[in-house]
Amino acid sequence: MKVIEIKDLVKIYNESEVKVHAVNGITLDFEQGEFAAIVGPSGSGKTTLLNMIGGLDDPTSGEVLVDGTAMSNLKGSDLTDFRLNNIGFVFQSYNLIPVLTAKENTEFVMRLQGKNSKECDARTEELLKSVGLGERMNARPAKLSGGQQQRVAVARALASKPKFVLADEPTANLDSKSTETLLDIMEKLNREENITFVFSTHDARVVNKARRVITVEDGKVISDERKNGGE
């Protein structure tokens, strides 16, 4: 089943005198359960592409369908609700809310979805345990290492049971050990819960774990390789 369909996607930035074709005609599909990396040099359009897949940025032309729904047909609170219910985000800089504990950060989206306390408690506990933070549920981000904060961010991205998770350079600020732990956790969640992960990365360790590697350059896909054991 196709979770994401990207059709001839274009993003042109007009902010200076020179037009920048950040994404220049990308067509791609992602199936349920993929573990895919988008790689490419700095400025090649990876973040712009992920932001459009996630409905955080509007394309200049082309379209993104999530589970058959065209994101461009959704506006305002409909788009926000659609994102909340279907897409989990993990950012390079963790983006946790400093005054909230690991548990509160993880359940934040579930609260926005109107889930009750019992459901929130059960899901956040399960997720924080699965990312190895069962003992740190009441710690605030400042008391956690970068790797631990990113694991909370992964738990948060999954709390709402999204169709897929988009991770923009999730290991950029992590040391080797934390990177390895985070990758093992994402891979386990991918295999056990069949959650689709699409990440952008410069990190060779992440590329090695990915079962599909899409290379972009100058806003275009220049190669799309599936490894053995991949989809």
Ligand SMILES: Nc1ncnc2c1ncn2[C@@H]1O[C@H](COP(=O)(O)OP(=O)(O)OP(=O)(O)O)[C@@H](O)[C@H]1O
């Ligand atoms: N808001 C913006 N306004 C104008 N130009 C932008 C904007 N965002 C990105 N760009 C330009 O679009 C191109 C693609 O940028 P993007 O951030 O998507 O690349 P990237 O592959 O994610 O880079 P990196 O690996 O360094 O994060 C670059 O030339 C960048 O300067």
